[in-house]
Amino acid sequence: MENVAMSDLTATISMSLDGFITGPNEKVGNGLGDGGERLHDWMFATPQATTDKRFMDEVFRGPGAVIIGRRMFDHGDEPWGDNPGFGKPVFVLTHRPRERDTRKDGSEFTFVTEGIHAALDQARTATGDRNVIVMGGGNVIRQYLEAGLLDELAISLVPVLMGGGQRLFEPSTTSPRALSLAEVIVSPAVTHLRLCLPR
């Protein structure tokens, strides 16, 4: 049997200094919560900082497939329309089955009801030896983290205080552990922390 190197699994998300990945009152139609768009402003800055561009090229664009949660899909579904911007296979973790759905920009949504291992297997099959990226929400990232399946956690730390919202790390589901800093990418408005986890 051939010894195949397994592609890496990275999770990435923008987090406020006080640990939130949305503002308060997050719901469909207000997917980032009140004031939560400040967490993503760095992605849309014009001109974009060279370091932010490099981070996005490496972390967002490099992987061959994406995994997201159903809540994130439901938040994005309507605003995304024909152009969700992934342009690659996206596996959506859900309890509610739904038909595969391909958009004009090549974003192909497959709904996986068998849990995080199944979604990862399907993503790895779809992408060959390219990496796979988990893009949220917090609940999905925490599940992959706690299952020991993540190789890297790439947190874009935004220097704002949200004062409420969805946390990335919930104490009740976060095991104490040390990570190692693989790289810190410094930009004017955000600090990208690339953190390694032992596989």
Place this chain on the structure above:
Amino acid sequence: MENVAMSDLTATISMSLDGFITGPNEKVGNGLGDGGERLHDWMFATPQATTDKRFMDEVFRGPGAVIIGRRMFDHGDEPWGDNPGFGKPVFVLTHRPRERDTRKDGSEFTFVTEGIHAALDQARTATGDRNVIVMGGGNVIRQYLEAGLLDELAISLVPVLMGGGQRLFEPSTTSPRALSLAEVIVSPAVTHLRLCLPR
């Protein structure tokens, strides 16, 4: 009347990736909580990283006076002994009056019962035009932050997940706001974020 430039007020503390400044079960005799010493390991690394040394020289050693909370004092009192390591005036915010107390290394503890403004006034008087630093705990830092008295927040972000403990930012007492990144100092084991607040 002479126009005197006011010295800066900086707060500094080490925080885990999940937002904690102690581990769980923090109490006198276990001041950093379970596993909380990992938040301070970077200060005692041998050899010390050049960037960590520079951060400590600028942020810890530069100021002429220190402000801390009574809980932090009570945690430190016994282990510190004759050598608390401050070597300068320390103003302790407390509800319980206590006599001024000078240690062999020049750390001079003054207990202030009149609140954060009084402690800051006394620290500024003691230090002349040198800066003043708030070194914790979280409750004291939050009080200065919310009162609009902080010029800088210097957070040493440690890549560990504590899973519980005392938070630096409590949603109930944290107003939403944007800070600006003045400098990010990257070390192998910690990322120092120097964040400015508008005065």
